[in-house]
Amino acid sequence: MSAVLFSDSPGKLLRLPYFSGKGAEEVQARAMKELKKALPSLEMVPQVYLDVQGCSASERRRLLSLVSSNPRVRFCIVDPSSAVDDVAAVFHAGAVDYLDKGLLSAPPGVKRRTAVLAYIKRLGGVGEEAADQGPADASVPPGDGWSEIEPNREHTFAFLFIEADDAEGLKLRHEPQNLAAAMGTFRDYVERIVAQHGGRLWMWSNFGGLALFPLHARAPQAPLCGLRILLSSIFYDFEESLLPGRLSFRMALSVGSTVYNERETGKIISDSVNSIFHLGRRFAQPSQFVLTADAVELLPSPPKPFFRPVGTYEGKRVYRMLRPSSVAGVREQGTADPPREDGHRSAARRAAGPR
Amino acid sequence: MRVSSRLASVFVNALSQAMPVELMQSIARTVIPNYDIYERSGFPSSIHMPRVDAARYILKEFAREGYLVKLVEALIHVTSDGYMGNPVRIPQLPRIIAEVEEQGYRYSREEGVFVEAGASGRTMGWGTLREGRTYEFALLRMDIAGNSEMVRRYAREEIAGAYTAIRELITAKVEKRRGRVWGWEGDGCLAAFYFQDKTIQATLCGMELVHELFVYNLLARSLPEPVMVRLSVHAGPCRFEKSVKASSGDTIRRVELLESRFTPPGCLTVSPGVFTDLGSKLSPLFVPVPGPESATIYRYALEWESQ
Numbered sequence A: 001m002s003a004v005l006f007s008d009s010p011g012k013l014l015r016l017p018y019f020s021g022k023g024a025e026e027v028q029a030r031a032m033k034e035l036k037k038a039l040p041s042l043e044m045v046p047q048v049y050l051d052v053q054g055c056s057a058s059e060r061r062r063l064l065s066l067v068s069s070n071p072r073v074r075f076c077i078v079d080p081s082s083a084v085d086d087v088a089a090v091f092h093a094g095a096v097d098y099l100d101k102g103l104l105s106a107p108p109g110v111k112r113r114t115a116v117l118a119y120i121k122r123l124g125g126v127g128e129e130a131a132d133q134g135p136a137d138a139s140v141p142p143g144d145g146w147s148e149i150e151p152n153r154e155h156t157f158a159f160l161f162i163e164a165d166d167a168e169g170l171k172l173r174h175e176p177q178n179l180a181a182a183m184g185t186f187r188d189y190v191e192r193i194v195a196q197h198g199g200r201l202w203m204w205s206n207f208g209g210l211a212l213f214p215l216h217a218r219a220p221q222a223p224l225c226g227l228r229i230l231l232s233s234i235f236y237d238f239e240e241s242l243l244p245g246r247l248s249f250r251m252a253l254s255v256g257s258t259v260y261n262e263r264e265t266g267k268i269i270s271d272s273v274n275s276i277f278h279l280g281r282r283f284a285q286p287s288q289f290v291l292t293a294d295a296v297e298l299l300p301s302p303p304k305p306f307f308r309p310v311g312t313y314e315g316k317r318v319y320r321m322l323r324p325s326s327v328a329g330v331r332e333q334g335t336a337d338p339p340r341e342d343g344h345r346s347a348a349r350r351a352a353g354p355r
Numbered sequence B: 001m002r003v004s005s006r007l008a009s010v011f012v013n014a015l016s017q018a019m020p021v022e023l024m025q026s027i028a029r030t031v032i033p034n035y036d037i038y039e040r041s042g043f044p045s046s047i048h049m050p051r052v053d054a055a056r057y058i059l060k061e062f063a064r065e066g067y068l069v070k071l072v073e074a075l076i077h078v079t080s081d082g083y084m085g086n087p088v089r090i091p092q093l094p095r096i097i098a099e100v101e102e103q104g105y106r107y108s109r110e111e112g113v114f115v116e117a118g119a120s121g122r123t124m125g126w127g128t129l130r131e132g133r134t135y136e137f138a139l140l141r142m143d144i145a146g147n148s149e150m151v152r153r154y155a156r157e158e159i160a161g162a163y164t165a166i167r168e169l170i171t172a173k174v175e176k177r178r179g180r181v182w183g184w185e186g187d188g189c190l191a192a193f194y195f196q197d198k199t200i201q202a203t204l205c206g207m208e209l210v211h212e213l214f215v216y217n218l219l220a221r222s223l224p225e226p227v228m229v230r231l232s233v234h235a236g237p238c239r240f241e242k243s244v245k246a247s248s249g250d251t252i253r254r255v256e257l258l259e260s261r262f263t264p265p266g267c268l269t270v271s272p273g274v275f276t277d278l279g280s281k282l283s284p285l286f287v288p289v290p291g292p293e294s295a296t297i298y299r300y301a302l303e304w305e306s307q
Helices: A011-013 A032-046 A057-067 A087-092 A110-123 A167-173 A174-196 A222-239 A272-282 B005-018 B021-031 B036-039 B051-064 B068-081 B093-102 B148-154 B156-176 B198-222 B250-262 B271-278 B279-285
Strands: A003-008 A027-030 A049-053 A076-080 A095-098 A154-164 A201-204 A208-216 A249-259 A288-292 A307-313 A316-320 B105-108 B113-114 B134-144 B181-184 B188-193 B229-239 B267-270 B289-292 B294-299
Touching: A003 A011, A003 A272, A011 A027, A011 B105, A027 A032, A027 A249, A032 A049, A032 A057, A049 A057, A076 B181, A087 A249, A095 A110, A110 A174, A154 A167, A154 A174, A154 A222, A154 A272, A174 A201, A174 A208, A174 A222, A201 A249, A208 A222, A222 A249, A222 A288, A222 A316, A222 B198, A222 B294, A249 A272, A272 A288, A272 A307, A288 A307, B005 B051, B005 B093, B005 B271, B021 B051, B021 B068, B021 B250, B036 B051, B051 B068, B068 B093, B093 B113, B134 B148, B134 B156, B134 B198, B134 B250, B134 B279, B156 B181, B156 B188, B188 B198, B188 B250, B198 B229, B198 B267, B198 B271, B198 B294, B229 B250, B229 B271, B250 B267
Parallel strands: A003 A027, A003 A049, A049 A076, A076 A095, A249 A288, B229 B267
Antiparallel strands: A154 A208, A154 A249, A201 A208, A288 A316, A307 A316, B105 B113, B134 B188, B134 B229, B181 B188, B267 B294, B289 B294
16 A cells, blocks of 8 residues: 655655655555545555645644644655644644655665654554555454553563574675665665564564564464464565576564663563574574474464474474475575475376366 | 646746756656657757747646656756766755655655555555556465355344454455555455565465464454355566556466465465565465466465364
8 A cells, every 4th residue: 555645735745855766665646635535544654744835824723733633644744845834733632753854865774764664663562554555454444452562561472483494694795784685675675574464573683583473362362473484485585586587585484572772672681582583593493484382372273284394492392394396495606505305295296287 | 636826837947057957857767768859849850949948848747747846856866876977966856856845745755656645545556556557566366265154144234343353354365565456356455565665565464364264263253153265366567557456467367376376365475576576584374386387385374283
């Protein structure tokens, strides 16, 4: 779903670098007079831009009052003539971003968009699933459990570890700046799917990170999130990845508890956090998705045949999820590792003749 | 498209101030081949036509024949790429674009065309295709396997609920990749992709539907048994009609044939021409199988490690 710009003269605005430069998101223009009628349908729009150029102070107040009447709409004030004198008031009214003449004259940076996303989350994580490019997924029930998570207190979570395989090989094969940019797209991909399943990417460091899913949620989505990351990795490789070949990554999922803090995650001391990193880095093999028994229990019954026991780690039984045909055998181009052939039915053998 | 008096005024001023009549005519010919303003207007070709009159006449004719948006697109192209190697400046072009966008269009920089703006105004032709004309499309055909048996086995409400969920899923995935569902016929549909990388987008959409229907059947299905679909992709010329029933031709027949006779449930089949566009990341996921008339077609299925 595209962002929406409400403006009485969108043509000129959309040609500004912020909306037309590298990395600009797709924006649909609508007339300002449509805003009131459209307000209920804007909850699912990832970002609503409101052009206040030419508005008097009282018109701006009326506009803010109107849009803030629906607190689930994430809106950004676009002020190309930098006429707003009290920018803080814009945020007090519920805006998630403010773009003045200077910001509009440059393409949007990844940092800024990440900061806006983080700010939205701090406001209460209003429907991150709206970032998806389709309607709400029938397999993802509402109620993500984050409203019950209090900062600086211990909570139980499903921990999803994800990390690109063969980091040393990647460093050897790619220039540091190129690799950092490539891993940035990987992070964006992971963060988007995690958010669609009610989780939050909590830690990230170069090649991977850790996502949290509250267990207060009506139906924890962490295992489904892992499955979706596996299934859609082919689309990431093809459409978003900056690497020449497929990116191999491993995932691990377990259940544990930790003190939750939005920031200063480096100071967190938690056995569960240590354990999931060890499970992901020491136990999981390249391109595998492993789960502890308590994480498998989060699943409804039908998908369990897709998991195979692979031993125990730190006293917990561990299962490995079978890999789909689009993932098994994946390796980043140029890696020294041989292709994996462990039991995957070859594509040629499954070829069936015409019906 | 309705031509407001403001648009008419801006358009006539912009053209008459920016270019001679000959250039107006040349740009008009990129939209309507062999367009001759003197012949059409009856103005004697031996006398130089005033620029304002020429711009006004072009506006009137192109608006009447429904080509005004295409002409504005052509003006945008010549201002960015020049005409016959010469730069063209139209200082008031942004105002023309803004006026067109006021009418519910959005200029897509990637495609170089105006498309309809807003989710509520989605049409089969993206707001830019003209009925009765032939375009190159990538077509995605989908059909629910075993529909007749399911309709007999379950109550109408149960079937309706399941099919509504499937339709919403398919429409969302098609539109996510800038395609349009052209029509539903009971248990099947035809979707079209027109813009850049259309064969890739149609194929990725088909693959994503194979994956998403797997997840739907695993976790969210409302019927006791999984709903399986057959998907096929083929690309080629097709006459665009606003009624999918009126649209016909080899490309549609071919994609229907691939789906109905050469695709097992749960699979996606693509024609050889589509397969050649897939590139090194996607093509290894498809396996060659015998197709119609001894041709080799290519199939994608979501399968899992056996252990």
